[in-house]
Amino acid sequence: MRPTTTILSCLLVLAACRGEGPASPPGDGPAQRVVALAPNLAEIVAYAGGGDRLVARTRFTDTPASLRALPDLGSGFEPDLEALAALRPDLVLMLEGWRGGPIAATVERLGVPVRYLRVETTEDIADAVEAVGVALGLADAPGKADALRAAVAALAAAPPLGLRVLMLNGRRPLVAAGPGSWGDTVLRLAGARNALGDDIVRYPTLDHETVIDLDPDAVVDTSGYDGGPGAVGWADLAGVPAVRAGRVFALADSSLLRPGPRVTEAAALLRAALVGGVPR
Amino acid sequence: MMSPQPLLLADGVCFAYGGAPVLEELSVAVHRGEILGIIGPNGCGKSTLLGVLSGYLRPDRGRVLLAGRPVGDYRPRERTRLLGHVSQRPEADFPYRVRELVEMGRYALDTPGDPDGAVAEALAFMDLGGLAERPITRLSGGELQRAWLARAWAADPDGLLLDEPTASLDLRHQVRILDALRRRVRERDRAAVVVLHDLNLAAGFCDRILLMDRGRTVRCGAPREVLQYPVLKAVYGTEIYIGLLDGLEQLFVIPLPEEID
């Protein structure tokens, strides 16, 4: 039985060009014991209404707060597979990018049904909510997915702020959110434009001079460093006009870093900060 | 010809390396105006003795006096002016030119360059004139040995400790060096201690010979007293023939193959 299942799943993988197909067909009936091997996947499950079906979490899964009580399998990159197996899950969710990797291979060999979800764009997230809803038999999921789509559309339709914003994901070195990155997505939903042009990699490393030349209207720092223009911590960008004017915002909320259902909250947070002009 | 106070005096020196004794109760005096040769089987402690005499190695027991003072009491430059040493196997890791190497022999004298031509003289004497600008990393074994000797020669200390200086040299250079050494020792009232593996060179050029075996003195004295059949046979364990060159009053020693009796 097992080899046939594997061949079947391989064929299904090849057939699923959107990369959302299951690696192995789900068991009969909705999954009851689910493990999500990434924090944003856990958020998606909870958002879809299946939070109570999760039986374990990875180390950095902290939202919603109810999930914190779940047993910790460690880092998503190297989860404790024995503990995972001992929990006898009937569905494991992994990020699409991990398909074919060593963790995926081992989990699949455990005989547990695995599902790969791509969550890079807002559309991906909505689709993932729906897919999870199907796999777990959650009646509310489609509605939630549509609600998310509507909220995103509403944000996209809001009047643009007319601001060029540079979002920094790291301070030493200066790593920025470039086109195609999650930070870029949030920026645009918040009504801002990315100060970085298109001629750049997704997460470019910058230096002081480059940022001065970019001359963004505002700088957003998601790295979690102590912010505020008065602190010495911004001395390394002292030449940037936005920094001198105090238009720097330290927003370290994980929703700005994690593609997930809180995207609308992230965008709203960012927009409020940029409009209010008051650095947090 | 030989001054009363020895330039170098080793008194009851004992040295062990990692628990194994290398020198045991060894005493020897070296006077100005003489060449002392040190001979003995491999591993009998000749190089170690030179190390102790130069002060580089500290004996576990006993003491070494240089011009009446313990050798360890001297400041490095002072000591180098009085006592020089040349290693058995020089190593050249960096491409200093031969001239630069020989000039290092003059460090202790604090006279930069070569004001009195000692460096040039040493280079010429060791037949290194043409090689003066060559990096030492590109010298043959014999040339390297000569370069090292030239360094000590240019420094011209009162006493010179040479560890197998003739090992890599051809016959011509062997004779030249020992001959010149003897002349310098006589003319400038220097002293020299030379470790030799070649018993004939020892016989021909040394005023006294110290024969060592397993870290101890077997015999010390004029060549005739040391180079005797029963003594050498006992120490080296081979058949030898000892003869005397008529007219030159010089001994020669020939090892014999075992079959001939």
Added chain:
Amino acid sequence: MSPGVVRALWIGSLLLASVLVFGLYLTLGGRTVPLWDLASDPAGRFMVLEVRLPRALLAFLTGGILALSGTVFQAVLRNPLADPYVVGVSGGAALGATVALALGLSAVPLALPFGLALGPVFLASFLGAALSTFLLYLFASRRGALRTTHLLLMGVVFNFFASAMIMVIKTLVSPTKAQEILFWLMGTVSHPPGPPSALALPAVLVLAGLGILWSRARDLNALSLGSRFAYDVGVNPAGIRRLAFLVGSALVAVAVSTTGFIGFVGLVVPHALRLGAGPDHRLLIPASFLGGGVFLLLADLLVRFTFPLFGTQLPVGALTALVGGPLFILLLSREGGR
């Protein structure tokens, strides 16, 4: 031509090269700022003095330190292939920095007088370097004298140990932190610790170290030919070895704590200069300092210039490897051919 004149010519040329490269570095960039016009150009003045100059100084000093300590360690270890990281001091520095980053101490640099801003990471790194220097000295000495083979071995062991600990720490922290640690280790001169005045004190200390080593250049010559040889020419081998090790380690500690690991400078520059200018440390010491400074400054200039090409700023250590690697192979092949 006397050796003294040759030395003066070499050092003069390298000083000139340094000035030229500095000039290029300060002038060129996203905006070309003509240096002679600075008085009437406040924006340009700011760019040159507050943005480019600190970075240029950092790059030059770091490159100089790395090449100088490479030269010195090569003499101490009697091995022309030694680099500044071989003695293991840098392992301690890296470990210190990694621990600090893992604990989240990278947040706010401490504001000190003279406009200096020393990050906690720098301090932790320097402490780690100091600790490993002390331990290395302890373990590699016998009867108060450093033993060369032991030093080399202990250095290798220390570096392995530090790498292992760093790997452990990287698996324990969040992916963002792990990324941060990786970036720190990769080496960058893009983040000077403050305005140019902040580098004044470290520069003075580095120059003092250079001066000390230069004054003992002849002793280093002797040491490089073996401790027996050094003893025979009137140099105390234990003393010069200890001094060279301590000063060299201090310099490496400063470099690694400030800029992370930048490879190849400490290996290629001394080697190339030794082939060109000879192994005499009276020339090699100042020359390698200047040569290293010029090399790293040029590499960083290249980093800034390749930004539009790659769409991101490459770590300067990658460029020194890309340039230094083939260069080193070329040097080795020409050496062997002779």
